Amino acid sequence: MKVLTLNFLTCARKTCKQNPAAFPLHPKEAELEQIETDINPLFIQNMLPRLDWEAMKTVTNELGLPNLPLETPTAEALVDESSGEPSQTLKDLHSLLMETSVASGKLVCANCGHEYAVKEGIANFLLPSHMV
């Protein structure tokens, strides 16, 4: 599960969803892997404004990844001015958001404390029946 995905996930419990503490989920005992994919500058450029940047910073920090820029990078920052090629910022973002993946571990809700397992790169949000 790539790091980007964490920006689109919350706790699955109805009682948590309205609560700001249920987002983002906090990785725990995470095993990371790097899965190489082709860089898609337009995809990243268009996803950036859709991301909750504070949540993204929290999650990458908790995963022990390199710091993200303080603010959402602008479209201009993604292109190298002289060459017109992808900038280092864009390459770093691609590596961090699209290639860095949680292979296994847990995702913890800070509101209710429930832990969702991640196995073989896939998070499981099925709730035990007493929690539904």
Added chain:
Amino acid sequence: MSNPAKQSESYEDEHVHAVYEQIASHFSSTRYKPWPIIERFLKALPDYSVGLDIGCGNGKYLAVNPKVFIVGSDRSSNLVRIASRHQPHAVAVADILDLPHALHAFDFAISIAVVHHLSTPERRIEAVRSILETLRFEDGRALVYVWALEQEGSRRGWTEDDEQDVMVPWVMKGSKKGRSSAANGECDGKPAEDQTFHRYYHLYHKGELEGDIEAAGGTVVEAGYEKDNWWVIAKRAKAA
């Protein structure tokens, strides 16, 4: 203990979820061609829209439009594993009634051949509500697609007078080379018999899906019938 909600849940566990888990790879190999209405909906989305595929199965709709980002989810972890191959999208194992997504956050959602697997009217409306709740106000759109009762042209031949709650067989042909295990597609070399699984379906009659959408707080934008299925494009009704 008689708890109707729990009973429906365990009924669906046995007659829907367990079956898909077992037939996943065979099911997946038969599901590759997108239906036209779904393809049209996905291709008409503005570039780089962000949305959900709720009950994504093997992920065949993740590949339709490479310029949108989709988070797919399904109850079957075997199907989700197959769906996870579709980059740049994301997938997770989740239940339609307990989705791991923020409310009112997404540009679109599709839920194809899913809602008809819930076994009571209340749970089907709850499922539709769960889909609609993920949509942004005003511009968010959901496409919901369910099996129709009216299928006179199909080999099943159901008509509007037939029973709506049915068990539909899924036959896995035994291969000549060897039995293919449904979960992982591995062959063990032994010749195999055909295996039949039964899945529970609620077959929708004309107008019923629109009714569920409205009962769930949605507004029908467009609706129709396509090859044995009823479909609706819906948005959230204006906040009262």
